[in-house]
Amino acid sequence: MRRPGRSASLRTRVAIAATLAAAIVVAMLAVLTSFVLANNDAAQLDRRLDSIVDASMYPEQLQDVKHGVLTTGRSRSTGQVVFQRGFQLPQLPPGSATVEVNGVDYRVRTVSVDQAGGILVSIGIREDSILLSRARIPLYVLIGSLSLLVAAGLGWILAGPAVRPLRRLTEQTRRLGKGDERMEPVHGAREAEDLSEAMDQMLRRLADAQAATTNSLQAAQDFAANAAHELRTPLTAMRADLDTLRIHDLPADERAEVVADLSRAQRRVEAIITALGQLASGQLARAEDREAIDVAEMLDRVAQENLRPSGDVEITVTADDAGMVWGWPAGLRLAVDNLVRNAITHGGATRIVLTARREGSHLVVTVDDNGRGLPAEEHEAVLGRFARGSTAALGGSGLGLALVAQQAALHGGRIELSDGPLGGLRATLTVSTSVEALSPEASPD
């Protein structure tokens, strides 16, 4: 999510702040230095003037070290001092040199004069400058330290606004968890913006994950409560029947009736437990367990398994061009099997037609029966867990169609009930034929 006109990066902001601080210090030092240098130039000029004035007008004052221009003339041949003004300078060759006289440095120029048989004249003036005197070193150190402090202070002040977006981000992060679950977008620095955006996305993902966890926990809790209730109901009937048998001495025919009810309730408990296990394994379906399924073969097998020995149920399969689908063989067979069983058990059907055909990217399996059908307003409701139709026979788990719906969702399709052409119910199971549509994560509800 790149916005047009992105803010400067934090690096740029800090660099600008540092440059600004340095620039201010450099400018201040430059002003100070030029001022000092200008003053110093004037002072040096004055000193030179003083020296000239001293030398030409007040030779008697030349003993004064402060002003002194020292002049010493020596014979070129013997080295004897010919004349001297002020302190004596040592013997020097022609040229320039620095010498110490009475603890003061003098810069001396020695020239050769062709007078009186050749004389070397050395003229020296004080070398110590106003600017570079040792005495001033502490002052310069002080100024240097002060400018360091000023630079640090300026850096501190200017870096504040530079990193302000980061600070805002920190404050916002701190506010999180104190009731405020959303991040206000932070502007000003690119890194902070990116970070705030990333954190916002992370928070959203966390909130979504938390909501999903809460939902699935809630669903699991509801499901457990429902399952307990569903199991307790047949157990209640069984307990009443057992107590009846125990307390009363029933005649044989009544006794047989009670025992028949008992075994039916027991089968109901079994059916619920089996279906619960199947639901759980459907929820745990793994993508790597998928196989290619021959649809016609699967439907034939379901038909064979549901034929009664008495031959009172006729099951027809039409699936010539259904081909193969990719999925969980046991799960898909369970779904079709549940539909056929429902038609026989709850619909009382004697004729069932299984049809499979391709429709675009889907395989459509229809189960038509000539049973007693189901009121249209229940077509949707019976797909829920522990939901039973008003025409359902006794002893069902209430989970059969929920299992079909789960498998349909796993296979990227759906289950639909409608009034069928044979007078009973039509169940239409859609299964995706594209491999990508299959997802074990798909919610079965």
Next chain:
Amino acid sequence: MVDDDPDVRTSVARGLRHSGFDVRVAATGKEALRLLSTENHDALVLDVQMPELDGVAVVTALRALGNDIPICVLSARDTVNDRIAGLEAGADDYLTKPFDLGELVARLHALLRRASHSAEGSDAITIGPLMIDTARRLVFVQGDRIELTKREFDLLAVLAENAGVVLSRQRLLELVWGYDFDVDTNVADVFISYLRRKLEREGVPRVIQTVRGIGYVLRAEP
């Protein structure tokens, strides 16, 4: 006998029939109310969890119509909870599914016996902030009238008649419900908690005291 599950309906009704009851069954709350309004019945066994009109609604409707028929609700809840759906609405007792048929039969017999001779009090009893008008079956706390269900009133009346005497759970079950047999139920404790909730509103001090390990007693001081 009202339950939405055909298996439970069939089996429990059959068991009750063999135990000497004349049983009519209903699959829904609506059907039960219709049966009760057209025929005369002595007791009601009612499943709480039913689609549409549930057991609590049936109890509420019956009591609102002034029908005092003894009601035993069948609760599917397995948690130990004072809030048994149906009891607060005015049912007399409850059993948790699955239950012992003999237990249900014994309780029904006792409730039927009780229903025929309701305790006849003489006059008003006053204990602390509590005033019980046994003749008109009215209860006042600090002058304000408190609405009690029939069973709650019977329990309070028994405690008031024995004010200062500690009554065990067993004795309360015998005096209020007519359970003169060994019975495994906490229905007395559940009703005590309902009574306390209703009587102790707005900082009224506790009048029903628990005597730990023995039972309950009605007196103003703990």
